[in-house]
Amino acid sequence: MRHPQLNSHGELRHLLTIDGLPRDVITHILDTAASFLEVSDRAVKKVPLLRGKSVFNLFFENSTRTRTTFEIAATRLSADVVNLDVRTSSTSKGESLLDTIDNLAAMNADMFVVRHAQSGAPFMIAQHVGPGLHVINAGDGRHAHPTQGLLDMYTIRHFKKDLTSLRVAVVGDILHSRVARSDIQALTTLGVPEVRAIGPLTLLPPGLKEMGVQTYTDMREGLRGVDVIIMLRLQNERMRGALLPSAQEYFKHYGLTEDKLALAAPDAIVMHPGPMNRGVEIESAVADGKQSVILSQVTFGIAVRMAVMSILAGTR
């Protein structure tokens, strides 16, 4: 069965997940992103690659930040951007997801950027739309956030050059994290030899071993000697309940502090997909410290999203 994100020539038609994405496709996206990075430094921050194209941001789940980064990326490629807060409009009136998609496609959209609370929703949309339309998954449930995964790889490659000798730790609520899944899949595809997942057992999903990941419940042990630390956001509603007793206890055992950071390699970098909960998963001294590359991630994110959009627009 052909992966729904590839066309019959094996080219990227949609970006739905990192899972199953060939290594050379990932590398191609990252290389393309490098060429766009310079655009953002220009006085006129625009290239005409997507001129005349319409990019629809379909956010079935709210996210101002991610939507904005896609909007900026599309605008810098000279596309017309339509933001639709679908959450509050059609679907709440009882229209089905596929009806909404058909209606928007009829407005001659060229690209859908989709965020949805249900894992797999962008797959359904991609399998439903006609041949001229491209779908980018901007986060679906707990499943995938491929552009975040790619920008994280860009960031790691930028600071670490060779990925094939790295130890990378992903820390926190991996169970509910689409970022973690996309990061892990990208890291293993790109040949990172050691990927670790750190968290309490209530926040580690089944199947990590099958994904090539070693799990640690003791953060100090897990951080020992790592070159990259990817911290994950802990959602407010999960801080107190049957998964975790309190944010305080979580921070004590799984929050990144300077003293825990000292266990990692001396030149280790610290990443976070944002938005951060300071004092819950990360201490301010670390978030703002010299090993933090969190703001670089944001900058690279624009270039990576430009790269994805331009590559998709060039595929039939």
Add this chain to the structure above:
Amino acid sequence: MNITLAGARIIDPASGLDRIDDLHVAQGRILAMGQAPEGFTAERRIEAAGLIACPGLIDLSARLREPGYEYKATLESEMQAALAGGVTSLLCPPDTDPVLDEPGLVEMLKHRARSLDQAHLYPLGALTIGLNGEVLTEMAELAEAGCVGFSQANVAVMDTQVLARALQYARSFGYTVWIQPQDPHLAKGGVAHSGPVSGRLGLSGVPVTAETVALHTLFELVRSHCCRVHLCRISSARGVELLREARREGLPVTADVAVHHLHLTDVDIGFFDSNCRVIPPFRSQRDRDALCAALADGTIDAVCSDHTPVDDDAKLLPFGEAEPGVTGLELLLPLTLAWAERHQVPLVKALARITVDAARIAGCEGGSIAPGQPADLCVFDPKQAWVVSPVSLRSQGHHTPFIEREVLGRVRYTLVGGRVVHE
């Protein structure tokens, strides 16, 4: 009408009979095999060389969607599907709208089925009012109206005290209670088997412990109250193991498995195929193999279609939002044959699992071919291949993971009460 079925391979799992012979039907019942009795003249002769004639299939779980969900399916459409699948008796769970918790509803449903005069319908009454797990239904009244057992469909009884009492009450009258073992707390929010696939796809999981914890509770209750329980849709290897121990101990329990669970695993979800959204979820290959073996060695008594027609609006949704259930009446026979083929189960034994063994659990007539028995027959061509598609299915429900797949075994004639109702 007097009918002679000529030259079919007659397989009667109840007696172990398996031979090529003529079969004569008169006055709605099996008259004789072999030589036509003195004075018998067939008004219709069906040439059945190369075909297999077995008792009409008995499906232990088929949702017909009436009353309440006529937009998903109707008695007419699903009875047609049943007959096209060789199913002549079917048991329907009580999760209709309204729930089958009142004798009047059961009578109405029986009446509707009788007026269609096709397959036999045996309703399972609700164990508790509205399936809400709080107040017991009037089981004796419901039984009088035609219920053959009492079930919670796939709604769990949250309160174990209510469950214990329901089992005791049913036992007072000798009724069987049909329970799908799934702990509602452990299964909460889950949409797929908890394992590497759900982990990778970010789908919330239903762990195997949801089944095993429920089984432990049920076995303890059965042990202490001696009530008869039929376990619906076992899904895991560990569940099979517990069942095997319980049977060895002599507990009065029987069990079934859904036919799609003999073939598919969580890997078949692929790219979020909502046709693979079922309750209980498709589990791992190890689980599937254990189910196949348990059905072969008799630890699991019977296989059913768990037929659940779902409309497009409810199925064409992201995996987690899609309504669970697949269409299956027409696939029960071919998928059972495929299981038998793959595991080298003799045909007589395989057909027993969808005829006489199911009849024994349901406590209904049928399931055997012997003089005097009702002439409910399924006559099929075991070698005929066909492709499952919305066009080839009679059911109003077109959602099944087997869509586009080629299966082997096509029903050619179905007889109910000596009448040819499908050909």
